[in-house]
Amino acid sequence: MRHKRVMKMSTREAINGYCCFSPGLIGLIVFMAGPILYSLYLSFTNYNIYQAPRWIGLANYRIMLTEDPLFWKSMLNTLYYVALSVPLNTVAGVLLAVLMNQSVRGIRLFRTLYFLPSVVSGVAVALLWQWVLDPNFGLINTFLARLGIEGPGWLTDEHWSKFSLVLMNLWAVGGSMIIYLAGLQGVPRSLYEAATVDGAGMLRKFVSITIPMLTPTIFFNVIMGVLSGFQVFLQAYIMTGGGPNNSTMFFAYYLYNKAFKDMQFGYASAMAWVLLFITLACTLIILRSGSRWVYYEGENPN
Amino acid sequence: MRYTVNTVWITLLSVIGALLSSSFIAYAFAKLKWPGRNIWFVVLLGTMMLPPQVTMIPLFLFFKQLGWIDTYLPLTVPYFFGSAFYIFLMRQFFMTIPKELSEAAKIDGSTEFYIWWRIFIPLSKPALATLAIFTFMMAWNDFLGPLIYLNDPDQFTLALGLRSFQQQYGTRWNVMMAASLIVMLPTLVMFFSFQKYFIEGVTLTGVKG
Numbered sequence: 001m002r003h004k005r006v007m008k009m010s011t012r013e014a015i016n017g018y019c020c021f022s023p024g025l026i027g028l029i030v031f032m033a034g035p036i037l038y039s040l041y042l043s044f045t046n047y048n049i050y051q052a053p054r055w056i057g058l059a060n061y062r063i064m065l066t067e068d069p070l071f072w073k074s075m076l077n078t079l080y081y082v083a084l085s086v087p088l089n090t091v092a093g094v095l096l097a098v099l100m101n102q103s104v105r106g107i108r109l110f111r112t113l114y115f116l117p118s119v120v121s122g123v124a125v126a127l128l129w130q131w132v133l134d135p136n137f138g139l140i141n142t143f144l145a146r147l148g149i150e151g152p153g154w155l156t157d158e159h160w161s162k163f164s165l166v167l168m169n170l171w172a173v174g175g176s177m178i179i180y181l182a183g184l185q186g187v188p189r190s191l192y193e194a195a196t197v198d199g200a201g202m203l204r205k206f207v208s209i210t211i212p213m214l215t216p217t218i219f220f221n222v223i224m225g226v227l228s229g230f231q232v233f234l235q236a237y238i239m240t241g242g243g244p245n246n247s248t249m250f251f252a253y254y255l256y257n258k259a260f261k262d263m264q265f266g267y268a269s270a271m272a273w274v275l276l277f278i279t280l281a282c283t284l285i286i287l288r289s290g291s292r293w294v295y296y297e298g299e300n301p302n
Numbered sequence: 303m304r305y306t307v308n309t310v311w312i313t314l315l316s317v318i319g320a321l322l323s324s325s326f327i328a329y330a331f332a333k334l335k336w337p338g339r340n341i342w343f344v345v346l347l348g349t350m351m352l353p354p355q356v357t358m359i360p361l362f363l364f365f366k367q368l369g370w371i372d373t374y375l376p377l378t379v380p381y382f383f384g385s386a387f388y389i390f391l392m393r394q395f396f397m398t399i400p401k402e403l404s405e406a407a408k409i410d411g412s413t414e415f416y417i418w419w420r421i422f423i424p425l426s427k428p429a430l431a432t433l434a435i436f437t438f439m440m441a442w443n444d445f446l447g448p449l450i451y452l453n454d455p456d457q458f459t460l461a462l463g464l465r466s467f468q469q470q471y472g473t474r475w476n477v478m479m480a481a482s483l484i485v486m487l488p489t490l491v492m493f494f495s496f497q498k499y500f501i502e503g504v505t506l507t508g509v510k511g
Contacts, residue, residue: 010335016414017336024327024346027383032349035360042359049363112497119493119500122443123461124482127468131475175504182505230353234445238465255355260450265359272355279353 043270048263060270071271073246074254075278077162081250082229082282085166089225090218092173097180098210111181118175126238129168130155133239155240158247165235165248176221183217184210215294223286230279251275304456305463309442312374312459316441317434319381320388324433325426327384328392329418333404343393346386354446362450376451377444381437388433391503395429396422432503435496442489460485 018025043060045053064071100111117125132139133154141151154164191209200208233252236242242249242257255275259268330336331343365376399422407417423430448459455466464485471477493500 013334014336017330017334017339020330020334020414020418021327021336021339021342023323023382024330024384024389025342027323027380027385028345028349031361031380031383032352032357035357035364036352038360038363039356115501116490116493119439120486120489121439122485123445123464124485127464127478127482131479134475137475178501178504227351227353237445238468252355256446259359259362265363268355269359272353272359275353276356280351283351 039269039272042266043273045266046264047266049265050263053266056266060267061274064267064270064274070246070249070254074249074251077247077249078230078232078251080162081166081232082226084163085169086222086225086229088166088170089173089176090222092170093176093180093221094211094214094218096173096177097184098206100177100181101184111178115174115178118172118178121172122234123238125171126235129171129235130239133164133168155248156244158243158245161240161244161247165232165239168235176225179221180214180217183214187213212295216296219286219290219294223283226282226286227279230275230282305458305460308374308457309459309461312377312448313438313441315374315378316381317437319378320385320437321430321434323382323384324388325392325423325430326418328389328396329414329422331389332393332396332399333401333417333422334414346389350386358446358450365451370451372452372454372457374457377441377447388436391433392426392429395426399425428499428502431496431499435492435499436503438492439489 042053044055044057046056046059047053096114100107100114131137135141135151135153135156138151138154140154144151152160155161187210191213192205195205195209231252232250233256236248236250236253237256240248242253251271252275255268255271258264258271331339361376365371368375370376403421403425404417407421412420443461444459445461445465448462449465452458452462458466464481467481468478
C-alpha cells in the first residue's frame, strides 16, 4: 500500500516534469532538431527557393573545396581574426582585471567605465568606429595628422582592414574583464600572504598564483571567444562590406551573401555544416588541451 | 519614430517570452525529478555550441512558408519556447532555493504551477532582472534577425533603420553620430539603472559556467 503511494508520487512528478519541460521540448524540436536535419538535407541539394530542391549529392562540398577561392579566403580571414583577437582579448582582459582589482579610491568608477563599452553593441557602435577609423575625417587619423604622421587607411587598406577590426573588437574587452575580476576576487588572500612570507615579489605572485588560479576562467572565456569569433559578421557588413579586395570577407558574411543575396540556399547550408565542424573541432581541441593547463582547486596536481 | 515603436514592441515581447518560458522550463530542471532530465539538460547545453548559421536558413524557409516574413513573429515567438542559456541561468538560481519551501507547499496541496508562479518567481527577482536585461540587450541590438526577416521599411527596427540611414547619408558623420547616439541611449540608461544586475549576470555565467 505504502509502496504504491510512493510510486504514484514519483510518476506524478515525472508527468509534471515533462509538462514543465514541454515548451522547451517543442522549442528544441521545432527550432533546433527540425532545422538541423533540414539544413543537412539542403546541403546536398541545389535550391534557389523558386524551384524545388534538387539532389546533387556532394557537389556543393566539392565545389566549395576545389573551385571556390572565396570560400578559402573567407575561411582564412575568419581564422586570422579568431587567432588574433582571442589571445589579444584574453591578455588585455586579464591585465585590465588585475588593474581593476587594486583597492584605490574611485576604482568602482573605473570599473564601470571600462565595462560600459561592452554593454553597447551592434550597428550604432560599428558606425561609431567607422567614423573613428575613417582615413580622412576619422578621429585617429586627424589626431595623427596633427602630429605630422600620415595614418594608414584603417579600413580602406587591405593590409590593415582585418587588423583594424581585431583592434576594434578590443573595445568590448570590459565584458571579459568583469568575469576575470570576479575570478580574481575568488583567489584566497592566504595564498598571497604565504607567498609574501616566502619573499615572493609582485611578478612572481602574478605568475605563480594569479595566473594558475585564473585558468578556469580563462578557459571558459577562450572557448566563448572562439565560438563568437567565428560568428563575426556585423562589423564587416556595416563597416567594410567585406572589402577592400575581400580582405574582410568573413565566413559568416560570405555565407549570408550566398544565402540571401545569391539565393543559393543549398550551397550556404553546406557552408554552415563546414562551419559547424570547424567550430566543433576547435572547441574539442581547446577542451582537450584544458587538462594540461587548467588548474582546478581541490585537485592534486601530482 | 516608427522604428522605435517597432523595436520597443519586439523587445518587449521577447523579454516577456524569455522570462516566462525559461523560468518555467528551468523549474522542471531544477526542482522536479523525471526520467531523461539529465540527458535533456546536456542536449540543451549542447545547442549553445551550435553556430546559428546552421538553423538560420531552414528557419527562414519555415517562417516564409508560414507567411511570417515582415511580421514580428519570427523574431519573438522563438523566445516563448525557451533558450538554453537562459534556462541554464534560471536553473542555477532555482537550485539555491531551499527544497523545504516547495515541499511545504506541496503538502498543502499546491500544484507545481502554483509553486512556480507564487513561490519561485517572487523569490527569483534578481535572476529574472538579469535575464530581462540580457534579453533586452539582445533584442534591442539584434541586426541579423531583422535583416533576414524584415524587408518592409515600415517594419524596420532601429538597427535596420540605422543601416538604411547610413546608405542615405553616407559620410555626413554629424548626422550619423546623432542617430547612433539616439539608438544607444536606451541601453546606456538601462545600464546605469541596473548596473548591479548586469555585473552579477555576467559573472554568474562566467565563473559558474
